Amino acid sequence: MTFTTTKKLVILSAAAAILAAACSSGNATTAPAGSAAAGTAAPAESAAAASCSGHTISLGGLATLEGPFAVPGQDSFRGIEQALNTFATRADKKGWWLGDCEITLTKEGSDATPAVALEKAKKLIEQDNVDILIGPLSGDEGLAIKDYAKTVPDKTFVNGSSAAQDTTFRDPAPNFFRFSTDGAQWQAGLGSYAYKTKNYHNVVTVAEDYSFPYTQVGGFMYEFCAAGGHVIQKNWVPLGTKDYSSVVSNIPTSGVDAIYVALGGSDAINFFTQYAQAGGKAKFIGGSITVDQTVLGTTGAFQDQLVGTITASPTSDTANEPAWNEYVKAYHEQFPDGLPYPGLFALSYYNETVGVLKGLAAVNGDLSNGQQAFMQALAKVAFDGPTGHIALDQNRQAIGPNYVSEIQKGADGKLAAVVISKADNVNQTLGLPADSPYLAQPVSRDFPSCP
Amino acid sequence: MSGTAAAAGGKAARRWGLPLAGIALLILYPLVLPLLFNANQARYWTLSIGSQSLILGIVALSLIFMSGYGGMVSLAQAALAGFAAYMVALMNLLPSTTATGGTIGLGLPSIPSAVIALVLATLAGALVGAIASRSSGIYFLMLTLAIAVGFFYVVLQNYQFLGGHIGFAGIVGPTGQPRQNPIAFYYLCLVVAGLAYVGLRYLVRTQLGLTFQGIRDNPRRMRALGYRVSLHRVAIFAIGGFVAGLSGVLGVWYRGNISPGVVDLSRTIDVLIIAVVGGLGYPIGAFVGAVAFLILDIFASSVTLFGFSFDERFNTLIGLAFVVIVIVAPHGLTGLVDRGWRAARRRFSSVGAPVAAAAADVPVENPMDAIAAPPIDPIDQRDPDSMGISR
Numbered sequence: 001m002t003f004t005t006t007k008k009l010v011i012l013s014a015a016a017a018i019l020a021a022a023c024s025s026g027n028a029t030t031a032p033a034g035s036a037a038a039g040t041a042a043p044a045e046s047a048a049a050a051s052c053s054g055h056t057i058s059l060g061g062l063a064t065l066e067g068p069f070a071v072p073g074q075d076s077f078r079g080i081e082q083a084l085n086t087f088a089t090r091a092d093k094k095g096w097w098l099g100d101c102e103i104t105l106t107k108e109g110s111d112a113t114p115a116v117a118l119e120k121a122k123k124l125i126e127q128d129n130v131d132i133l134i135g136p137l138s139g140d141e142g143l144a145i146k147d148y149a150k151t152v153p154d155k156t157f158v159n160g161s162s163a164a165q166d167t168t169f170r171d172p173a174p175n176f177f178r179f180s181t182d183g184a185q186w187q188a189g190l191g192s193y194a195y196k197t198k199n200y201h202n203v204v205t206v207a208e209d210y211s212f213p214y215t216q217v218g219g220f221m222y223e224f225c226a227a228g229g230h231v232i233q234k235n236w237v238p239l240g241t242k243d244y245s246s247v248v249s250n251i252p253t254s255g256v257d258a259i260y261v262a263l264g265g266s267d268a269i270n271f272f273t274q275y276a277q278a279g280g281k282a283k284f285i286g287g288s289i290t291v292d293q294t295v296l297g298t299t300g301a302f303q304d305q306l307v308g309t310i311t312a313s314p315t316s317d318t319a320n321e322p323a324w325n326e327y328v329k330a331y332h333e334q335f336p337d338g339l340p341y342p343g344l345f346a347l348s349y350y351n352e353t354v355g356v357l358k359g360l361a362a363v364n365g366d367l368s369n370g371q372q373a374f375m376q377a378l379a380k381v382a383f384d385g386p387t388g389h390i391a392l393d394q395n396r397q398a399i400g401p402n403y404v405s406e407i408q409k410g411a412d413g414k415l416a417a418v419v420i421s422k423a424d425n426v427n428q429t430l431g432l433p434a435d436s437p438y439l440a441q442p443v444s445r446d447f448p449s450c451p
Numbered sequence: 452m453s454g455t456a457a458a459a460g461g462k463a464a465r466r467w468g469l470p471l472a473g474i475a476l477l478i479l480y481p482l483v484l485p486l487l488f489n490a491n492q493a494r495y496w497t498l499s500i501g502s503q504s505l506i507l508g509i510v511a512l513s514l515i516f517m518s519g520y521g522g523m524v525s526l527a528q529a530a531l532a533g534f535a536a537y538m539v540a541l542m543n544l545l546p547s548t549t550a551t552g553g554t555i556g557l558g559l560p561s562i563p564s565a566v567i568a569l570v571l572a573t574l575a576g577a578l579v580g581a582i583a584s585r586s587s588g589i590y591f592l593m594l595t596l597a598i599a600v601g602f603f604y605v606v607l608q609n610y611q612f613l614g615g616h617i618g619f620a621g622i623v624g625p626t627g628q629p630r631q632n633p634i635a636f637y638y639l640c641l642v643v644a645g646l647a648y649v650g651l652r653y654l655v656r657t658q659l660g661l662t663f664q665g666i667r668d669n670p671r672r673m674r675a676l677g678y679r680v681s682l683h684r685v686a687i688f689a690i691g692g693f694v695a696g697l698s699g700v701l702g703v704w705y706r707g708n709i710s711p712g713v714v715d716l717s718r719t720i721d722v723l724i725i726a727v728v729g730g731l732g733y734p735i736g737a738f739v740g741a742v743a744f745l746i747l748d749i750f751a752s753s754v755t756l757f758g759f760s761f762d763e764r765f766n767t768l769i770g771l772a773f774v775v776i777v778i779v780a781p782h783g784l785t786g787l788v789d790r791g792w793r794a795a796r797r798r799f800s801s802v803g804a805p806v807a808a809a810a811a812d813v814p815v816e817n818p819m820d821a822i823a824a825p826p827i828d829p830i831d832q833r834d835p836d837s838m839g840i841s842r
Contacts, residue, residue: 065763074763107762108752113712119499123749126495140617140710147620151630209608210616238607238616445610 052099052365058106059356060124062117062135062145063160063349065109068240068265069137072345076137076160077107078335079342079349085334087357098357101365106130112137112239114144121145125155131367132156134352137345139164139183139212149173154370156378158356161348164211165218166442168397169428175371177378177396179355180348181314181426183212184219184443186288188426189404190312191223194285198310200257202230203285206247206271207262209236209445216262216287218443222430225450226438232256236445241267244274251280262287268295272302286311291407293317293340296415306415309407314348315387316403316419317341327386351385351398358383388424399427469792477641481634497633498705504745505640506701508738509647511725513694515737516651518726520660521687522667526592527579528695529722530599533714534575535699537606538568540619540709553611561625565700569693576692577685584684599719607711617710624704640701647694648734654690663687728776730783739785747772 063076088096088103096103106128110117117136124130133155136145142162149157150173157176159167163183168176194200203224207213213236221231232255235247248271251259259282263271268290284291284306291311316324317340327350331342342350359378366373382391388401401424405417432438441447480501484493510532518524542564544556559567583594606613629636654660662683665673670680703709712718721744729740751765751772761768780787 066766077763106753109763109765111717113715114708114710115706115712118706119749122495122499126491126499127749128753129489129491144708151628238604445615 050099050361050364052101052360055101055365055367057098057101057103057132057360057365057367058128058130059103059353060121060128060130060133060135061105061107061160061349062120062124062133062137063107063109063345064112064137064141066111068267069112069345071339072161072343073109073137075339075343075346076135076349078331078338079346079351080105080134080353082331082334082342082346083350083353083357086330087354098360098365108135110136110141112141114140117141118144118148121148125152130155131371132158132356134158134349134356135160135162137161139167139215140210142167143211146173146176149176156356156371156375158352158378159348160352161345162212163215165215165428166211168395170442172395172397175375177352177355177375177392179352179381179390179392179398181398181400181402182219182428183215183288184222184430185398185400185402185426185428186314186344187216187219187223187312188402188430189223189421189423190285190310191220191225191229192227193310193404193420194220194258195224195227195229198258198283200229200283200285202232202255202257203260204233204235204251204256204258204282205231205260205262206235206237206244206251207260207287208239208241208264208267210239213262213287214443214445217260218438218448219430220260220285220287221448221450222432222438225448226432229450231260231450233451234445237263237267239264239267242270244271245278247271248275248278248280251275251282256282258283258285260285260287261290264289265294269298269300272306273300276300276302276305281305284309286407288313288344291417292343296407296417303415306407307409310404310420311407311417312402312404313344314400314402315342315344316405316417318405318416319387319403319419319422321387323384323388324386347386351390351400354383354385355381355390388422391425393427395428397428399425402426481637494630494633497637498629500742500745500749502629502633502637502640502701502705504738504741505637505644506698506705507721507725507745508729508741509644509701510695510698510722511729511737511740512644512647512651512734513691513698514722514726515729515731515734516655516694517687517691518731519734520655520663520667521684521691523584523591523684523687524723524731525579525583525595525688525691526719526723527583527595527598527602528691529719530602530714531572531576531579531692531695532699532702533606533709533718534602535568535572535696536703536709536713537613537619538571539564539700539703540614540622541612542567543622544619549611549614555612555614561623561704568700569696572696572699573689573693576695577689579692580685580688584681584688596719599714600716603711603714603716606714614710618708618713619710620708622703622707622709624701626704628707629705636705640705643697643701644738647697648738651690651694652734659686724773728773728783730780730785730789732782733785733789736783736785739788740783743776743784 061077061080064070064073084096084103084105088098090097106124108120108124110120121133124133136142137160139162142159142164143166145157146167153175155175157173159176159178159180161180163180163186165182165184168178205217207217217234225231235250237247261268261271261284272295286309288311291306291309328341331338331346355378358381359374362377363373379392379396382389390398390400393399401422403422404420406420407415408418410416429436429439438448481497484496488496510528514525514528541555542557542559543561545558546554546556548554579595579598582598583591586594607616609615624636626632626635626639655664662678666678666680666683674680702713725740725744726737728743729736729738747769751768752762754761754768776784
């Protein structure tokens with residue numbers, strides 16, 4: 001009896017200890033000891049030089065750590081930390097600093113659904129009391145966070161890598177900023193290249209059924225339809241689809257020049273495999289996350305078919321520009337366990353965080369008066385990122401560079417994306433006038449349309 | 452004479468002391484928060500922790516009712532809650548035409564929308580029951596899971612009437628936007644949760660409730676006695692659908708929108724986790740489990756143990772915590788507290804009134820019995836004389 005009572009007491013107190021530990025919020029991450037030294041390439045305009053003192057600046061990071069985007073989510077946090085390591089370190093102190101104000105980072109992970117992203121954002125803003133939220137990762141999450149941002153006008157929301165068009169294009173939130181380009185901008189140059197150079201005139205699309213692929217397909221079609229091309233069929237599949245047999249059999253066997261595929265990760269591998277097994281012969285056009293290293297590195301019957309696939313993205317592994325090479329080198333130094341190349345998720349979060357640090361430096365860390373001065377400064381921030389110049393438009397949406405690439409087989413027999421062209425200063429309408437019929441409606445399953 | 456009265460008073464205090472303290476705590480909770488936190492945090496604890504615990508607790512309560520009194524662990528409860536939420540959206544939203552040409556929205560006020568949604572959720576529950584209640588064991592689990600996953604894919608891919616991947620937004624409850632009036636919304640949730648709890652506790656003592664328990668314990672004998680077992684099981688599902696529907700209605704008012712993510716597989720499993728962690732044998736366990744689940748879910752990423760931060764590995768911590776809970780408390784957290792409370796009471800009684808102690812000495816529940824026998828309500832078992840039930 002005594003023994004069991006004691007045992008119960010031990011268990012109860014252990015449970016209480018777990019709960020107490022769980023409740024002690026605000027355990028914000030600060031920079032690990034080693035990383036302060038790792039920011040070797042800190043330029044002269046380091047945020048640490050600003051004259052701020054007397055308070056802590058608290059950043060909240062929100063990315064996807066469960067579900068289909070868990071690996072990109074981890075890379076996203078590397079992007080935030082790399083920006084802080086590069087621009088917010090001091091030689092004399094550990095941690096991240098803006099002048100004498102310490103910068104803390106509190107991380108939260110969602111599962112790519114808007115409901116969870118919203119709860120995590122509320123936790124960061126309301127419970128952890130962060131000043132600036134950086135995130136989220138995925139398109140629908142971004143739309144939900146934008147709506148939430150409107151109800152918290154005295155906090156600043158900076159996008160992560162979410163790329164749905166209407167996060168900023170229609171009904172924007174005045175305190176939501178996006179230093180990354182959207183999914184339509186990520187397709188800039190692809191539609192014209194497909195029509196004019198590749199002579200693809202009739203295209204079928206296969207894409208996942210949510211806001212980000214809508215934006216990607218829309219961005220491709222803005223140029224492709226305007227050039228005179230026809231999208232004769234659109235296939236939408238749920239995220240995580242494994243069986244594409246009905247889609248494959250639905251694609252016409254003749255009269256199709258190419259298939260536009262906007263699927264991510266394992267979805268893309270499954271589709272390419274099943275299409276090749278079914279004997280399909282059409283050429284491919286890839287969305288921005290379709291033919292990345294996970295797909296190119298997979299061995300399969302579809303490998304040879306991928307040669308000649310054209311794709312467009314705001315980042316290119318093989319860009320070979322000085323700023324990009326320096327960025328990749330720092331990434332590898334700071335994160336030895338990182339990916340072979342920082343992906344577009346890491347780059348997006350990196351650019352967002354750099355934007356935040358430059359905005360903070362411009363007002364010397366002044367977040368008083370409902371962050372009004374900071375938000376005004378943030379809207380004017382422009383800088384040269386690893387891939388090129390980034391500035392914000394009147395909706396606080398980035399205008400930035402974009403690459404068109406083609407998959408080619410290297411001398412070593414491996415597939416790689418080779419840059420064909422680069423466009424700088426791509427705006428959110430891809431150069432279309434504001435009254436263009438292509439912009440009359442939000443991108444969706446059925447719009448734009450040019451059958 | 453006076454001694455008897457004092458003893459009775461003492462017994463009443465022991466019996467009602469904990470519940471009354473709990474009720475007082477729940478009522479005072481949002482009023483005390485502003486004294487402890489700043490305004491943002493008080494709102495967060497009122498809504499995201501307080502109201503959300505009650506909303507999740509109600510749907511877990513429906514599962515605990517069905518498993519505890521009907522012997523049926525249904526995995527379709529999250530889907531039924533989501534069904535009610537979709538119905539609220541369709542009733543409440545202003546008429547409009549979707550991109551694919553369907554006409555949706557009736558533009559009803561929030562309360563009539565909720566009433567219609569609850570009626571439909573009850574019918575949907577009965578329908579699920581009609582399909583699933585003739586099976587049992589693993590087949591029953593598979594059937595209810597299939598219905599839940601099927602419902603998820605229907606709402607995910609139906610763009611004509613159910614909004615597809617995006618769902619519906621702009622649904623407002625009778626208390627307005629929860630964020631603008633968090634305390635009113637909290638009390639709305641508290642009243643609904645309280646009514647659902649008291650209603651179910653009352654129901655299981657009525658003749659109908661006793662029939663349910665008879666069917667749970669020995670369906671063959673009940674059939675021989677002339678009861679229509681399948682019909683009663685369908686009734687249990689309908690009641691379960693109604694209670695899950697209450698959670699769905701409050702949930703859609705809480706979020707202001709509804710999308711397929713709210714009825715996906717993780718949410719289905721969450722309901723089961725909440726019920727198991729809280730204690731499948733205890734109706735109140737639904738709410739205990741919901742609080743524990745939410746606190747863990749929300750704060751796991753803020754935990755640093757031995758210099759290792761769980762901010763990117765919060766799921767590991769959540770999983771470990773649930774494993775520990777299930778191992779040290781096989782009857783859930785409520786079972787743990789209940790046993791501690793009973794042990795303390797026995798000790799207290801044996802010091803104060805040895806005679807009463809002997810009378811109140813309920814045989815200690817043997818864990819093996821609980822495994823071998825169908826689940827029984829430990830609360831009923833604890834105090835059989837006060838229920839008028841003779842086992």
